[in-house]
Amino acid sequence: MSARQYTHYIDGRFDGKETSYVDRNSPATGEMVARFASGEPADMDRAVAAARAAFDNGPWPQMSGMERAAMLNKYADLVHDNFDKLVRIEVEEVGKPIRFARGDIGGVVGLIRYAASLAMQMSGTTYTNLGAQKTALLMREPIGVVGLITPWNFPALILMQKVPFALAAGCTVVVKPSEFTSGSAFELAALATAAGIPEGVLNVVSGKGSVVGKALTQNPGIDFISFTGSTRTGQTVIEDSAKNVVKTSMELGGKSANIVFADADLDAAVDGALMGVFFNNGECCVSGSRLFVQSSVADEFVKRVAERSARLKVGNPFDEDTDIGAMIDEKHFSKVLAFVKSAVAEGAQLLTGGHAVEPSQGNFVQATVFDRVTPSMTIFKEEIFGPVLSVTRFETLDEVVGLANDSVYGLSNYVWSKNIDTVMTMAKKLKSGWVQANTIIDGAPQLPLTGVKGSGFGYEMGQAGFEEFTQLKTLFIHTGPRQPVFSQ
Numbered sequence: 001m002s003a004r005q006y007t008h009y010i011d012g013r014f015d016g017k018e019t020s021y022v023d024r025n026s027p028a029t030g031e032m033v034a035r036f037a038s039g040e041p042a043d044m045d046r047a048v049a050a051a052r053a054a055f056d057n058g059p060w061p062q063m064s065g066m067e068r069a070a071m072l073n074k075y076a077d078l079v080h081d082n083f084d085k086l087v088r089i090e091v092e093e094v095g096k097p098i099r100f101a102r103g104d105i106g107g108v109v110g111l112i113r114y115a116a117s118l119a120m121q122m123s124g125t126t127y128t129n130l131g132a133q134k135t136a137l138l139m140r141e142p143i144g145v146v147g148l149i150t151p152w153n154f155p156a157l158i159l160m161q162k163v164p165f166a167l168a169a170g171c172t173v174v175v176k177p178s179e180f181t182s183g184s185a186f187e188l189a190a191l192a193t194a195a196g197i198p199e200g201v202l203n204v205v206s207g208k209g210s211v212v213g214k215a216l217t218q219n220p221g222i223d224f225i226s227f228t229g230s231t232r233t234g235q236t237v238i239e240d241s242a243k244n245v246v247k248t249s250m251e252l253g254g255k256s257a258n259i260v261f262a263d264a265d266l267d268a269a270v271d272g273a274l275m276g277v278f279f280n281n282g283e284c285c286v287s288g289s290r291l292f293v294q295s296s297v298a299d300e301f302v303k304r305v306a307e308r309s310a311r312l313k314v315g316n317p318f319d320e321d322t323d324i325g326a327m328i329d330e331k332h333f334s335k336v337l338a339f340v341k342s343a344v345a346e347g348a349q350l351l352t353g354g355h356a357v358e359p360s361q362g363n364f365v366q367a368t369v370f371d372r373v374t375p376s377m378t379i380f381k382e383e384i385f386g387p388v389l390s391v392t393r394f395e396t397l398d399e400v401v402g403l404a405n406d407s408v409y410g411l412s413n414y415v416w417s418k419n420i421d422t423v424m425t426m427a428k429k430l431k432s433g434w435v436q437a438n439t440i441i442d443g444a445p446q447l448p449l450t451g452v453k454g455s456g457f458g459y460e461m462g463q464a465g466f467e468e469f470t471q472l473k474t475l476f477i478h479t480g481p482r483q484p485v486f487s488q
């Protein structure tokens with residue numbers, strides 16, 4: 001099998017420029033699967049200039065919402081037609097199980113179709129209550145040229161939580177995908193052009209974050225940066241974009257609580273505990289990686305979670321029945337195993353897993369469950385981003401609220417209870433952008449995702465996510481004779 005090779009996608013075409021490449025080896029087999037152009041700041045400048053010209057002089061922002069929606073729907077059709085190819089790229093480059101990659105690409109199609117509907121509804125507000133002679137219009141306009149920086153864990157899905165919403169609003173876009181997993185961003189950009197979306201509207205420059213990512217955030221031609229990734233890099237992006245006083249949106253890390261009350265549907269909650277931490281190899285910002293179980297049901301519940309975790313199939317991500325694939329790279333694989341070591345050293349009780357899958361070419365970690373985890377332990381506090389579950393027992397609602405909110409992050413939290421009073425009380429007390437009850441890592445294009453505290457700010461998806469890519473211009477109109485303010 002020959003590796004896919006991509007040059008930058010600028011102004012509606014692959015530029016084909018002679019360049020050096022970042023090689024991508026499959027984390028499951030070690031085999032090279034793709035090569036991405038290793039961009040320089042000058043490549044980013046060309047891409048931003050193309051997006052700037054497409055915004056300032058091109059047809060895209062001038063089109064009616066109906067025209068943009070028609071092209072976005074055509075785009076969704078083309079993504080659907082290329083479903084298997086995109087799934088394969090995600091599995092090869094990320095190492096995620098194929099059934100989860102299928103879910104991602106299905107999600108991409110849904111996101112584009114939903115964003116198309118928003119293009120038709122873009123509108124502002126009219127104030128007619130300002131007095132007989134005064135009217136004000138809040139005119140909603142596209143924010144301009146947007147820079148999108150994305151991570152490796154959901155390369156297509158996270159990208160498309162942003163792109164179609166930006167396009168629906170009439171913005172033009174420059175993407176800096178993760179250097180590990182840039183393939184689907186390139187394919188999705190080429191499909192946009194094939195759908196009739198004009199040249200320069202969607203550009204992709206690959207390469208290192210510290211080089212092309214930085215060149216994007218510091219570029220004066222950018223009006224808005226939407227970033228998903230680690231909290232530390234997010235802080236750098238905020239600092240760099242502040243130089244040009246550019247708005248940012250940050251979707252950062254998480255350490256979410258998955259809370260099981262004794263009155264829950266415990267069968268569903270056991271499955272939810274597994275989904276919470278093993279979905280997408282545990283490489284998921286909204287993982288429910290801290291499991292809290294009410295003491296009266298904890299012994300039996302934790303035993304069932306550990307037994308089922310031990311049976312999960314770890315290995316070839318292309319196998320239909322694989323549950324957990326390969327960690328993204330060796331560095332991350334070692335980091336996950338180092339967290340496991342720290343948990344053992346700090347006194348957590350290892351129930352299952354806790355080691356790599358041997359012998360193997362790839363970065364495979366067994367599904368791991370630790371019981372008796374306390375708030376002072378490293379695995380309680382830090383985002384592991386791997387298949388490692390920590391279990392903590394609790395007695396009362398107030399106690400578990402304190403434990404769940406004891407985190408620098410605030411992205412998502414999950415509650416399992418059949419009692420609506422418990423669910424509503426928890427929803428109000430938990431500090432996070434998302435709360436889900438009796439389900440986990442669920443979503444729909446209509447529902448915004450946002451974080452609080454170290455998990456970031458700004459919205460992705462939904463009407464609120466769409467509005468991030470717009471701004472309001474206030475037009476204040478006086479009609480008829482106007483009383484003079486100065487008598488001289």
Ligand code: TXE
Nearest residue numbers: 150151177178209210213214229230233251252253285385
């Ligand atoms: O993230 P980075 P990485 C967490 C997770 C993971 C860790 C590191 O804990 O182990 O982050 O992952 C680009 N200016 N999450 O290394 O470094 C970079 O090239 C501009 C949580 O992937 O934050 C990539 O495209 N851009 C997260 C993107 O930023 C820069 C998902 C994210 O990279 C840059 C992934 C710079 N100076 C990891 N430096 C989530 N919330 O889902 C890097 N980049």
